Amino acid sequence: MSRRGWFSLILLAALLLAALLAPWLASQNPYDLATLDILDARLPPGSAALDHGGTYWLGTDAQGRDMLSAMLYGLRISLTVGVLSTLLALTAGVVLGLLAAWHGRWVDALIMRVVDIQLSFPAILLALVLLALTGPGVSKIVLALLAAQWAYYARTARSAALVECQKDYVAAARLLRLPTWRILLRHVLPNCLPTLLTVAALQLAAAISLEATLSFLGLGLPVTEPSLGLLIANGFQYLLSGRYWISVFPGLLLVVVLTSCNLLADALRQRADPREAGR
C-alpha cells in the first residue's frame, strides 16, 4: 500500500483509539449534566472554569460544555454510527448481491430491480424521510443509514461475484458438489473483498457525513448526546456573532475523519486496480 494509504490507516486508528478512550482522555463527561455549569456557557478557547480549576482549551458551548470533551465524545458517536451502519449495510448488501449473482434469473432480476429503484433515489432523501418518521436516536439513524446504503454494496458484490462465478475454480467447486454457502463464503467472497473494501471505506465516509448532515437538519440524534454534526449545528446560531469555536472545531475534526476514510479508500482502490498503481 502507498505511503498515503499507511498514513490514513494510522490516522484512522488514532481517531478510533481517541474515541474509545474518550472517557479517560476527556476532562469532563459532557453527557453528565451534573458536571456542566451554565455559568460557564460560551467561554472562548483557553478560558478558566469559574468554580473548579480546569481550563477550557477549545472553549465551551451554550450549555457550558467543554468543547474538547464534547468533541471526543461526539467522535465516539459519529464513529459508532458510521461503523455500525457500514457493517450492517455491507452484510445485507453482500448477502443479497451474492444471492443475485449465484441464482441469476428471477432472483437476480427482483433484487436488482429493487436496487435500481433505490439507487435512482438519493440516499439523503430516503434517510431524511425515514428519520422524520422514526424520530431521533442512535439505533434509528443506524437503521436509516442501513436502508440508504445497502444497495451500493449489493450492486458491487453482484458484479464482482458475477465475474468470479464464471471462473474455472467455481465451476470446479460446483462439480465437486460443494455446498453453495461454502463456495460463496470460502471462494467467491474472498475474491470480491478488495473491491468491497474500497466501497466500504468510501461509504463509511459517506455514512458519517450523512449522519452529521441529518443531525444538522435536526433529524438525527438527541441534543444531550451530540455527535460531531450536532455540535456543529448547535454552533450555527453563534457563528454570526463571532463565537466561532462552537462549530469550527468540531467541523475540523469531522473533516479529518472523512479525509482519512477517503484517503484509505483511494489507497485501497489503487491496490485493487494495478493499472492505477503507476502514479
Add this chain to the structure above:
Amino acid sequence: MPRFRHALSALTLAFAATLPAHAADLRIGLAADVSSLDPHFVNIAPNIALSSHLFESLTSVDANGKLQPGLATSWKAVDPTTWEFKLRRGVKFHDGSELTADDVVFSLDRPATLTNSPGPFTSYTKPIVAKQVVDRYTVRLKTATPYGPLPLDVNSIFIVSKKAAQNATPEDFNSGKALIGTGPFKFASFKRGEAIELVRNPQYWGEKPAWDKVTFRILTSDAPRLAALLAGDVDAIENVPTADIARLKANPKFVLAQRASWRTLFWQLDQWRDNSPYVTDKAGKPLAKNPLKDVRVRQAISKAINRDALVERTLEGLAIPAGNIVSPGILGNAKALKPEAYDPEGAKKLLAAAGYPDGFALTLHGPNNRYINDEQVVQTVAQLLTRVGIQAKVETLPLSAYFGKARAGDYSVALLGWGSLAGDFALRSLVGTPNPDTGWGSWNWGRYSNPKVDQLVAASLASVEPQEREKLAEQAATQALKDYAVIPLYHQYASWGLKKGIKFTPRVDEFSFAWQFKPE
C-alpha cells in the same frame, strides 16, 4: 461666493425636503411565514399580524393589551347574556362600499362555514348563540350563559366585506381579489414565502399611517434576517436572535427595541397518574408512586431552578424571571406573587422530607423550534435539577410532533409557553379541570384539578364588571400557584432591530404592525 454657498445649501435643503417622500417606504423583516391571506383561514400569529393591516375587528387591542374601540365605537351588556355593539358610522371598505351590520354578521358567521380550515376561529364565535341586526349600525350578540370576555373574543374575528368574500375561495384571497377590508392598508402583492406588499389606504377612518408603501419580507432563519437589517435590505426586523443582541446594541447605526411580552414559559407536571411514564428511580425502575403528585416535590423543582442564571446565560437577558402565569400589566397578574428564589439546599431538604433523599430520575420534554432558545432552556433546567439530585434527561422535538404528544398526555414534565391577554382565559386552558365538552383545561397537560380554582376562574369569566373580574382572576392564579399547578420560569422578551431614524412602540402581544413604526 457666500451667495453661491447659500444657493447650494438651498439646493440641498430642497433635496432634503424631497427625501421624506422617498423615505415613506417601510420594509420589515418577519420571522415567520404567512401561510394564507384569508383572515379566517387559520388562527396563527403570523397570519393574524398581516390581516390586521388589511382588516379590523369590532374591538381592538392597544400596545399594552388593553381593549379599545375598533369598528364598534361602544359596547355594553344590555342583559347578562346579550352584548350590544354600536358600529362606527361612515367607515368605508377598500372598494368604497360602506361597512354595515350585515358585514359584521356575515364575518362572524364565516369561520364556521370554512370546512377545510386547519386552525379554525370558531372557538371565538362559538359562545355566540344568536346574532341580531338591530339597525344598520347596531348588532346584538347573544350567549347561552353570562360571558364577560366576549368583547375580547370578537377582537379575533376580522370583519370582511360580505360582497367581496361571499363566494371567495382561498385563492381569491391570496390573489388579492377578495382582500377587501377596512384597515389602514390595502393589498398590493403577495410572493409566497418571500414578500408581501401593502399600500396606504387613503380613506382610512383613523390615524393615517406614515408610510405610503410597506413591504414585509419573510426571513424565517435568524442569521439572514439579521444580515438583511445590517445590509440595509430592510428597515426593521422582529425577533432579533439572542446571540446577536449585544452586537446590535453596540452598533450606532441601529436601535434595539424590547419589551416583556405576554408570553410566559412554564413547566407542566403530571399530577394525575400514579405511574408517570418518564419518572423513575435512578436505576430506571418504576417508583412506588408518582413524586410529582406531592406538592413538596413540585416546590423542590421550582426552588432548584436558578431563574436568574437561566435568563442571563441561556436567554442572554431576553426575559425576566416569572412568578406568575400572565405577564406584568395583564389582567390577572398578581403582583404579590414573586419569582421563586434559587435555593438548592432548600430543594434537597424538601425532597428528603417528601421521601426522596437521594432524588429520582425524570425526563424533561420541550419543543426545539418554538420559543426563544427553547432547546437550551430545557437543557439548562435539566442541568440544574441534576444538581439537587433529580437526574434529568432531555428530549426535545420539533413542534409538529411535540404538541400532539404533549396534548395526548405522553409526557411527565413538559415545557409550554403561553401568551394571553387575560389571566382567567389562560387559567381556564392551563389549570382548569380538563373537560373536552366545555374546552376547559385543553392545555392542562398535567391535569391539575382543584375545584376551588375552577370556581374562581368561572366566576371571573362570568363577571362583566372589570374590577371584580381582575380580583377574581388574581385570586385564582394565587391559589393555583400555591399548589404549584405549573412552575413558571420567565416572561419572554420580544425584541426588534431598527435602522436609526425610525421610532417604534413595541406591543405586548409581540406583533409587528406597520403603524407602530414612525419616521423620527
Add this chain to the structure above:
Amino acid sequence: MSGFMIRRLIQALLVLLTMSALVFVAVFAIGDPLALLVDPQADRHDIARVRAGLGLDQPWWVQYARFVGAMAHGDLGRSFVHGEPAIRLVLERMPATLELAVAALLIALLVGVPLGLWVGLQPRSWSARLIDALSLLGFSLPTFWVGMMFIMLFGVWLGWLPTGGRGETTLWLGIPLSIGSLDGWRHLLLPALTLALFKCSLLLRLTASATREALRQDYVRFARARGLHPARIVFVHVFKNILIPIVTVSGLEFGSLIAFAVVTETVFAWPGMGKLLIEAIGQLDRPVVVAYLLVTVTLFVTINLVVDLLYALLDPRVRLRSRP
C-alpha cells in the same frame, strides 16, 4: 429501442407508485397534524369537524386510494397549512432549486473538468499532486459545514457577500431567476459554490482517471507515434473519449444535486423546494411532503431517461438494452 423505452417507462411508473405509497404511509406515522393546526382553545367538536373537513377521519387506505385517484388527475391535495394545491407550492419553488442546481453543476464542470484533464495528463507534476490532494479534501468536506464556513468568511468577516436569501429576481419567460441582476448573482454565488464543491471534486477525479485511461488506448499511442500535435491529441482524441463518462455522471449527479440542495437551501435560507420540504416536515404538512417527493422522483426518472438517451447518442456502440 422502443422496447427499451417502454420498459424504462414502466419501471419509472413503478418507482413513482412505490414511492408515493411509502411516503404516504411514512408521513402518516409521524404525528397528528391536527394537534399543531387546531387552535389552542378548540374543543372536541371543532377537532372532529376539522378532521372530517381534511379527510383525516377516513382509514389510511381510503385516504391513499383517494390520493392516488386524485394524483391521476394531477391533483396532490391541498396544503394543510397554506390551503393551496400542494403541487403548486412545490412548482412555485422549483425554479429557485433548479437554478441553484444548474449553477452548481456548471461550476463543477467548468472547474472540475479542466483541472481533471491536467491531473490526468501530467500526473507527476507538483501542481497535479496538489490539485489531487485538494480534490480529496473537497470530497471530504461536509456540504453544510462548508456553507457555514463560507458564510462566516465571506459574509461576516469580509462582508463581501450576503449570508442568505435569494435577493432580487427578474422574470425570464415568466420564471423568476436570480441571474438577471447583480444582486441575484451575489446571493447565488455562495450557495452554488457550496453545492458544487463535492461534485467538482468528483468530476475532477473522474476526468483524471478517464484521461489516464484514454492515454493508454492504442489509437492515442498511435497518434503520438505519428507525431500529431499534443494539443490536437488532447482536445480531439482524448476529450472525445472522456466526454461519455462526464456526460453520464453529470446527468446522474444532477439528481443528487437537487437532493443535496435541501441542505444548502437550509443553510443559506434559499427559498427553493428543499427548504419547503424541511418546513413541511416540521409542520406535518403531509400533502406538501408527498408532492415534493413525487415531483423529485419524477424529475430523477426523467433525468435518468435523458442520460440514457444521451449516452446512446454519444456512443453508438452502446446498445440501449443494457447499461454497464
